[in-house]
Amino acid sequence: MLASRRVVFTLKHFRLKAVCRNVTTSWSPVEAAFNARQHRKLDLLGRNVGLFRVPELTSPAGFEKAQEKALEETQQLVQRACTISPGPQTVQTFDQLSDSLCRVADLADFVKVAHPDPAFREAAEKTCIEIGTAVEKLNTNVDLCKSLKDLLDNKDVMDSLDPETRRVAELFMFDFEISGIHLDKDKRKRAVDLNVKLLDLNNEFLVGSHLPNRIDKKALPDHIRHCFALDGNYIKIGGLHADAPDDLVREAAYKIFLYPNPEQLSCLEELLSCRRELAQLVGYRSFAHRALQGTMAKTPETVMEFLELLSEKLTDRAVKDFGMMRDMKMKLNPENAELMPWDHPYYSGVLRAERYNIEPSLYSPFFSLGACMEGLNMLFSQLLGVSFQAEQPERGEVWCEDVRKLAVVHESEGLLGYIYCDFFHRLDKPHQDCHFTIRGGRLKEDGEYQLPVVVLMLSLPHPTKNCPTLLTPGMMENLFHEMGHAMHSMLGRTRYQHVTGTRCPTDFAEVPSILMEYFASDYRVVNQFARHYKTGQPLPKSMVSRLCESKKVCAAADTQLQVFYAVLDQIYHGQPHQSKSTTEILQETQALFYGLSYVPNTAWQLRFSHLIGYGAKYYSYLMSQAVASMVWKQSFMKDPFDRVMGERYRSEMLAHGGGKEPMLMVKGMLQQTPSTAEFVDALVSDLDPYFESFLMDSE
Numbered sequence: 001m002l003a004s005r006r007v008v009f010t011l012k013h014f015r016l017k018a019v020c021r022n023v024t025t026s027w028s029p030v031e032a033a034f035n036a037r038q039h040r041k042l043d044l045l046g047r048n049v050g051l052f053r054v055p056e057l058t059s060p061a062g063f064e065k066a067q068e069k070a071l072e073e074t075q076q077l078v079q080r081a082c083t084i085s086p087g088p089q090t091v092q093t094f095d096q097l098s099d100s101l102c103r104v105a106d107l108a109d110f111v112k113v114a115h116p117d118p119a120f121r122e123a124a125e126k127t128c129i130e131i132g133t134a135v136e137k138l139n140t141n142v143d144l145c146k147s148l149k150d151l152l153d154n155k156d157v158m159d160s161l162d163p164e165t166r167r168v169a170e171l172f173m174f175d176f177e178i179s180g181i182h183l184d185k186d187k188r189k190r191a192v193d194l195n196v197k198l199l200d201l202n203n204e205f206l207v208g209s210h211l212p213n214r215i216d217k218k219a220l221p222d223h224i225r226h227c228f229a230l231d232g233n234y235i236k237i238g239g240l241h242a243d244a245p246d247d248l249v250r251e252a253a254y255k256i257f258l259y260p261n262p263e264q265l266s267c268l269e270e271l272l273s274c275r276r277e278l279a280q281l282v283g284y285r286s287f288a289h290r291a292l293q294g295t296m297a298k299t300p301e302t303v304m305e306f307l308e309l310l311s312e313k314l315t316d317r318a319v320k321d322f323g324m325m326r327d328m329k330m331k332l333n334p335e336n337a338e339l340m341p342w343d344h345p346y347y348s349g350v351l352r353a354e355r356y357n358i359e360p361s362l363y364s365p366f367f368s369l370g371a372c373m374e375g376l377n378m379l380f381s382q383l384l385g386v387s388f389q390a391e392q393p394e395r396g397e398v399w400c401e402d403v404r405k406l407a408v409v410h411e412s413e414g415l416l417g418y419i420y421c422d423f424f425h426r427l428d429k430p431h432q433d434c435h436f437t438i439r440g441g442r443l444k445e446d447g448e449y450q451l452p453v454v455v456l457m458l459s460l461p462h463p464t465k466n467c468p469t470l471l472t473p474g475m476m477e478n479l480f481h482e483m484g485h486a487m488h489s490m491l492g493r494t495r496y497q498h499v500t501g502t503r504c505p506t507d508f509a510e511v512p513s514i515l516m517e518y519f520a521s522d523y524r525v526v527n528q529f530a531r532h533y534k535t536g537q538p539l540p541k542s543m544v545s546r547l548c549e550s551k552k553v554c555a556a557a558d559t560q561l562q563v564f565y566a567v568l569d570q571i572y573h574g575q576p577h578q579s580k581s582t583t584e585i586l587q588e589t590q591a592l593f594y595g596l597s598y599v600p601n602t603a604w605q606l607r608f609s610h611l612i613g614y615g616a617k618y619y620s621y622l623m624s625q626a627v628a629s630m631v632w633k634q635s636f637m638k639d640p641f642d643r644v645m646g647e648r649y650r651s652e653m654l655a656h657g658g659g660k661e662p663m664l665m666v667k668g669m670l671q672q673t674p675s676t677a678e679f680v681d682a683l684v685s686d687l688d689p690y691f692e693s694f695l696m697d698s699e
Contacts, residue, residue, distance in 0.1 A: 026536075027370060030377050033390035033404050034423070035370030035468035035533075048396035052107060052420075052438055052453060058396055060123035063108060067127045070104040071134060082143050086151035088161060091169045094148065095442060095496040097138075099450075102497065103439055105131040110436040110455055115399045116426060129199065136195040139179035140188045148173055164659040168496045171294075171658070178290055180282040187281060194278040201271040202612045208264040209609040212238030213256050224249050242345040247333055254342035258602035260583065265606060268582055272572055275615065288573040291616035295505040296623060296662045302676065303570055303619050310622065310680045311563050311593055317556030317687060322595050324351055325554065341596045344561065348554035356550040360472035363547070366530040366539040367476045369423065369460065369469040375529025376483050379519060383646035384491070385411040388419075400426065402462070408490045416490045417441065417452040424469070425459045433458050433478045435485035435513075440497035452501060454489045456482045468533055473547055480520035484513035491650055492657035504658030506617045508665065510624035511631070512654060518632040521548050522640050555687050557595065559622070564593040566619040568605065573616035626679040627666055629686050634670060 027035055048058045056062035056069070077097040084090060104127060111124035138144060151157060152173055158166060180191035214234040217225055227249045229236045241253035275287040284290040288300040297303045322339060325347040330337040332350075339347070352358055373388070380386040389407040398405070404421040420438075434457045441452040458479065463469045471479065488509070489501030502509045519525045523544040530539035568589045571577070577585055586605050587598040605611070610618050631653075635645040652668035667673045674682075 028374050028377075029390055030388050030406075031368075031370030031374045033370070033406075034373045034421075035368055035463060037463050037465065046395040049394045050396055051111065051399060053394070053397055054107065057107075060117070060119040063104075063111075063120075063123040063127045066104050067130055070100050070131070073100045074134065074138070078138070078141070078144055081147050084147075086147075086154050086157050088165055090147060090151045091161075091165050091172070091496070092445070094172050095168065095498050096445075099440065099442060099497045101131055101135060105135075106436070106440075107438050110438060111399070113430055114422065114436075114455075114457060116428065117399075120399070132199050133196055136179070136192050139176060139195070140181055140192055142181065142188075145173075145176045145181045148176070164495055164499070164656075167659055167661075168498055171498065174294065178282055178284075178293075180278075182283075183281070191278060191281055194274050194281070198271065198274050198278070201267060201274060205264070205267050205271055206609055206612050208261065208267060209607050210238070211261075212236045213259055213261070215256050220252055221248070224252060228253075240342065240345075242342070243349065244346070247329075247336060247343070250342040250346060251340070254340075255599065255602060258599075258604050258607060260601070260603040261606060265582070265603065268606060268611075271611075272582070275573065276576055286574045288570055288616040291573065295617070295620075296507045296627075296666070297619070300570055300574055300616070304567070306623065306676050306679060307563050307567050307570070307593075307619060309676060310683060311560065311567075313680055313684050314556050314560050314563065318560040318595055321348070321554040321557035325557070328354075339596060341594075341599060344557065344596065348557065352550040352553045355553060356546040358473070358547055358550045360474070363473050363539070363543065364470035365532050365534070366537075367471040367473070368467075368533040369463070369471060369479075371529045371531055371533070372471060372476050372479055375525070376480065378528050379525060379641070380487065381411075382641040383643060384487075384650055385643075386416065386487070386490070387411070391418075402426070408487075415451065416493075417454070419486050419490070420453070420455045422455055423458045423460050424462050429459060430457070431459050433482055435482050435489070435502065437489060437500075437502060440500035440503060441489075441493060442497035442500060443495045449493070450497065452489045452492075454486050454501075456486055458482065470533065477517050477520045480516040481513045484516035485509075488512040488654055488657075491654040493655055494657045494659045496659065499656075499658035501657050504656075505662045506614065507620035507623045508627075508662035510620055511627045514621075514625050514628040515631055518628065518636070519640055521551070525640050552687060559683070559687070560593070560595060562622055564590060565608070565610075566622060567593045568608075569611065569614070569616060569618040572605075572611070622683065623679060625686070626682040627674075629682040630670055630674060630678075633682075 049055070050062065051057040054062075054066060056066040074097060077093055077100065081090065081093045081097065084093065108124040108127040108131070112121050112128055115121050115124065148169065151169060158169075161169070179195065180188050183191065212229075214231060214236050217230065217233055217235045220228075220235060224246060225235060227241065227244060227246070229238070235256075237253050237256045239253065240257055241249055244250050244253070272287075279285075279287040279290040282290070286300065288303075292299055292303065297306065325343060326337065326339040328347050328350055329339055329343055377388045380388075387409055389409055391405045391407050393403065393405045398420065400422065402422070402424045404423070406419045406421060408416045408419060410416050434455075436455040436457065437452070438455060439450065439453040442450045444450050458475070460469050460471065460475060485502055492501035494500045497503075521544075523541050526544050527538060527541070530544075531537065532539075568586060571585055571589060572582065580588075582605050583603050586603070590596075590598045614620065631649070635649065636642060639645075649669065653665045656665055663673060
């Protein structure tokens with residue numbers, strides 16, 4: 001999942017000693033960094049360099065200092081932008097302004113959710129609000145906008161600019177326009193007020209989407225109470241318990257966790273209303289029309305065409321999948337055989353396990369965290385000429401001693417940037433796998449390149465003295481996915497940080513990460529690193545084949561569920577449905593685009609946290625998967641280590657970040673512009689038996 005928030009001025013080698021007994025210890029430096037427990041020397045005398053080596057951030061109070069410094073720099077840059085003559089320096093100044101705000105806001109955005117110290121989290125949250133408010137005011141600064149408009153209106157100067165500079169100038173103007181710069185004073189103020197209000201509503205909805213629900217423990221049968229957390233005389237349910245083998249446990253969790261919360265319902269209604277008003281205020285028919293401008297899809301109409309065609313092609317397969325799940329439920333629970341929404345994840349998993357014997361514990365010994373990281377290291381080295389080097393963080397640089405720091409180095413270009421790997425579980429840490437941009441890359445005024453810095457956040461078990469962290473196949477695939485985002489950030493060597501790395505349209509940003517999942521499923525790649533952590537025995541090819549084939553079981557139903565979510569997102573952000581509640585819309589959409597009935601007195605949409613970061617763009621996962629499928633089949637299926645294709649992939653897709661139209665990048669890689677039907681066909685073909693490449697010998 002891409003979690004780097006675009007609060008840009010849019011007008012937004014050390015080797016650790018192996019300590020595991022009876023464990024193979026011929027580890028590379030990268031393997032050792034992740035397989036062994038960290039034993040850092042206690043350095044009380046060394047200088048505290050601050051979080052991410054930001055000098056101000058040696059304490060929570062440093063956020064206010066960093067914020068003040070950024071805002072002072074912002075004032076100077078605004079003054080410069082408003083007084084210089086139109087030219088490339090105008091775009092450079094705007095990008096400096098974006099970078100000044102972003103280096104503080106993006107860092108704070110990460111710290112507020114991930115730092116173990118509440119004081120740091122609180123200070124970071126305040127900084128996010130202050131910077132966010134400043135950004136919204138800049139977005140409606142008429143003098144600042146005029147300096148950019150003077151550039152865009154000067155045809156001779158614009159013609160002299162390189163394509164990336166022209167695009168960045170246009171993107172900055174687009175950010176002004178969607179914020180209502182063209183409106184009169186009162187309406188501009190209303191736009192700012194709505195944006196500021198949305199910051200609060202977004203945060204309120206996100207928090208509410210994860211809060212548990214409580215019910216009197218007497219309301220549940222005695223024999224299932226122990227499956228849930230007790231809170232005095234109440235049972236607290238904070239999730240769907242989708243993997244619970246007891247049907248009643250899943251049913252209870254579903255009905256209680258999704259029971260409508262009036263405050264959360266009101267928050268969602270107000271959030272959607274504010275988004276709709278803001279979009280219409282600045283001249284768009286709906287929030288979806290505003291959100292999709294500049295994406296691969298471009299319009300809500302294209303998105304709905306894609307989703308409806310995909311749903312049509314999935315229908316027969318999905319019906320068959322639901323039939324298999326229903327038969328399995330009949331077999332295991334003949335007294336209550338009706339298939340319900342809480343059954344889908346569980347029985348699809350049962351079918352996969354029964355057909356292919358893919359018990360995760362059989363695979364985990366072959367997927368030590370260190371081995372997986374070394375596998376990524378070897379893949380990137382062969383494909384892109386890039387390798388990882390483990391570095392020892394300095395005092396105060398990281399927020400937890402479990403965080404590992406990797407330098408990303410190119411064989412000829414040298415250091416590309418840094419990845420901080422926050423991989424291990426801890427209390428109060430979000431349970432989402434995420435990529436955060438901390439600092440974007442850009443060409444600085446002195447000619448040096450500002451190196452990108454990112455964080456990858458997972459929630460893995462800690463290594464012990466007896467064995468390293470062992471990953472399930474799903475965890476391994478998630479690691480590859482998030483590393484795809486990280487490499488996009490490292491290799492997106494753009495001149496401007498406003499479009500660096502993953503700062504690109506959402507439906508393109510997921511392509512590199514989803515493409516990595518194809519590599520993670522190829523035996524030729526897996527065979528390079530999957531070794532039993534004790535014996536060194538390679539993972540048998542037959543186990544990889546079974547794992548790949550198992551992913552096809554009920555895949556149509558799983559994809560249909562994602563279509564339902566994406567359509568719901570489009571409808572919520574489309575034309576207003578004044579006479580219908582969000583729950584009524586959910587019920588109607590589920591009947592048309594899922595296949596399992598709506599459960600009365602539930603409101604799944606109140607747990608749909610992606611409505612915040614992916615509002616009107618949840619379809620992006622499906623469209624990105626279609627592009628990734630095409631790239632894989634055309635460029636890497638024959639040889640996943642093809643260096644020529646790797647370099648082409650970098651130059652056509654990764655290098656530009658958001659500095660080039662996304663469909664032009666797709667065309668450059670595929671040598672064609674795919675139609676909506678071709679996107680759909682690529683997705684549907686992925687549901688067929690796995691490609692021959694997955695079953696090939698490793699030679």
